[in-house]
Amino acid sequence: MTGQETRTKKRELILDAAEALFSRHGYDGVTLRAIAKMADVDVALANYYFGPKRDLFEAVFMRRAKVLNSWRLEALEAVIEEAQPNAPSVRCIIEAYFAPLLTRSHVHDEGWKNYYALIGYVNSSHEWGGQLMSQQFDPLIDRFLEALKMAIPDVSEENLYWAYHCLSGALTLALAQTGRIDHLSNGLCRSDDLSGAHSHIVNFITAGFEQLKDMPEKKKTATPGDAAAPV
Structure with missing residues (x-):
């Protein structure tokens, strides 16, 4: 060597x-x-x-983030290209987001399991969540949100961002593999079965985003300085 x-x-x-x-x-x-x-x-x-330790922590987080970003961007660009000249479907976009994370052979590797647990820790941390998650993943997330805007153009940005917030929470809990669902389901479901979780998560998140098309716009709350609304 x-x-x-x-x-x-x-x-x-x-x-x-x-x-x-x-x-x-x-x-x-x-x-x-x-x-x-x-x-x-x-x-x-x-x-x-x-x-120092802080720099090492950031280096650890950055190492696999680059790999995940490249996998998901490649999957997203493929579904956008395949849908031309139309917009890709919501399901195809959500599938491109989750499949590289949950269905490949790396999910059984101990190092990747540790990294996924680390994502769960970082994404729920006041100290790290805003900084590291934004730094490493925002450009990719912005690209996915742009694709979703093409698929459901009439949805307000506010509703879209809240829906993504829910997506992120579901993904973070899945990646953390805490064993919570194992106890709740009496062993019927296993939190370490990411490949098995994949279809359930994709179905749930896809339905949520598609439902946004039927959501009414949020009405502005009147303030004392506003003119009286007509009766």
Whole structure:
């Protein structure tokens, strides 16, 4: 193994260890020393490659985000191209959003399971959610929302964004694989069965977005300074 290969391997070991520990204990529950111990490297090496713990946390989050973004963008562009000259259907857009996340073989990999749990942690965190999720995923999300606007053009932006907010919550809980549904269903459903969850989530989210077409516009609430409405 060359020197460069050794350095690359050690960087990956540090990232893998940090990913596993952050996903289990959160940012504040992990030290650089614990990460270095799990990766079997000197703590000074982890600091040399990544700097302070905050920078390492961001590097962990960024590593797989790039992969997920490329998979989903490729799937979205494919359904847009296939639908030409028409707009893609809501179902095709939602399928492009979820299928790369939930149906590929990587979902059984321990590293990806850790990363998905980390997404759940970050997306529900006041400290990290706005910053890291926006930084890593907003350009992709904007592209999906543009496609949905083509599919359901008469839906207000407010309703569209709230619907996406609900989508994001459902996805975050699914990725976290907390075991909650296992208990609720007495074992009928398993939170670690992402491939099995896929069709249920797509059906539910698609129906929600399609229902937006029939939702009335939200009426403005009158304020004391407004002119009286005609009777």
